[in-house]
Amino acid sequence: TKMLRDLDDMQHMVASTLSFIREDATSEPQTSVDLGSLLTRVCDDISDAGAKVELAEIPRWLLLDCRPIALRRALGNLIENAVKYGKLARVSLKIDPEKIYIYIDDNGPSIPEDRREDVFQPFLRLEDSRNRETGGTGLGLAVARTIIRAHGGDIRLSDGPEGGLRVELCMPRPRKSGAETKDRASGAKQLHSRVENHSQRERKTEWKTH
Helix, strand or coil, X not given: CHHHHHHHHHHHHHHHHHHHHHHHHHHCCCEEEEHHHHHHHHHHHHHHCCCCEEECCXXXXXXXXXXXXXXXXXXXXXXXXXXXXXXXXXXXXXXXXCEEEEEXXXXXXXXXXXXXXXXXXXXXXXXXXXXXXXXXXXXXXHHHHHHHHHCCCEEEEEECECECEEEEEEEEXXXXXXXXXXXXXXXXHHHHHHHHHXXXXXXXXXXXXX
């Protein structure tokens, strides 16, 4: 019975954690950012830590309405997950009139189709080579999906085009007039500078704690 109580306490803790993350993501002001610059910074940060990340060419000033700090966290979780389990991450974009798709492919083993939703469950560990030797808390994908869904998007898994696993992140794309787009681009440049400074402070904090 003690074990059942502990499991129940853990479930409540996880639910509270994800609820906090969702509220934290929605409390951050939403604004327009240059997705290319934000994504490049996330990939560069992970590459600087020694991981292999390949970012396909992406257009400049591709504006996206989002909460940039939360989005950086979600993207970082997904790309780090690909590197951890698949040795590298290949990141690319697809742009539709109403949606933006971010693809993160790796070279690791795929996941059976009937188990793909399971990996978004907190602390769940699949019984295969994708998880047992890599450690981790088992919250990365759950946190990422919570953040992306708070942005009106979603994440799904599929087989990669070159084998391995593909993570597909879908986000709604803003539809604005030309004048509004120009103003938003100017604001996005300023915000990119603030987000980059935030990233630098995070890295300094990490260095101090190691």
